[in-house]
Amino acid sequence: MTSVTISVNGTSQARQVEPRLLLVHFLRETLGLTGTHVGCDTSQCGACTVLLDGEAVKSCSLFAVQADGRSVTTIEGLAKDGKLHPMQEGFWEKHGLQCGFCTPGMIISACQILERNPNPSEAEIRRGLEGNMCRCTGYANIVKAVQHAAGNMADRGAR
Ligand code: FES
Ligand code: FES
Structure with missing residues (x-):
């Protein structure tokens, strides 16, 4: 076992872990943060x-040990003070999901798109989400959700 201390959603989490424990299993099984999903075993689904x-x-x-001393944000860490993150609101308002399985990863990736480019084109949004697969929506409403969030975040200056 190896000691790790990882800041997860702003809380320091010190644990003993197997060196081979994947970060996703650390989050889901060790910390019980099951919003982060496992959809494949080939690193493709996002x-x-x-x-x-x-x-x-x-x-x-x-591996979890690769996150030692670092800071992780999961879908559970986005809402603040009981209020959804603008990206979560965007997915809600524009129906950017159906079964919802891909949604946590999609929202996290979408947050990074806007972090890097507050006003992305549709093509830039689609390119930014290339690592995230959705088997339900056809992606059209996901793109609208990101655009909605971009508009709201620009209005609020909340980036
Ligand atoms: S579970 Fe990580 S990419 Fe699919
Ligand atoms: S909403 Fe079902 S996989 Fe995306």
């Missing part, structure tokens, strides 16, 4: 996407 020091990463492709 359902497991979280922010690691602000960068979107596939948490199934990292």
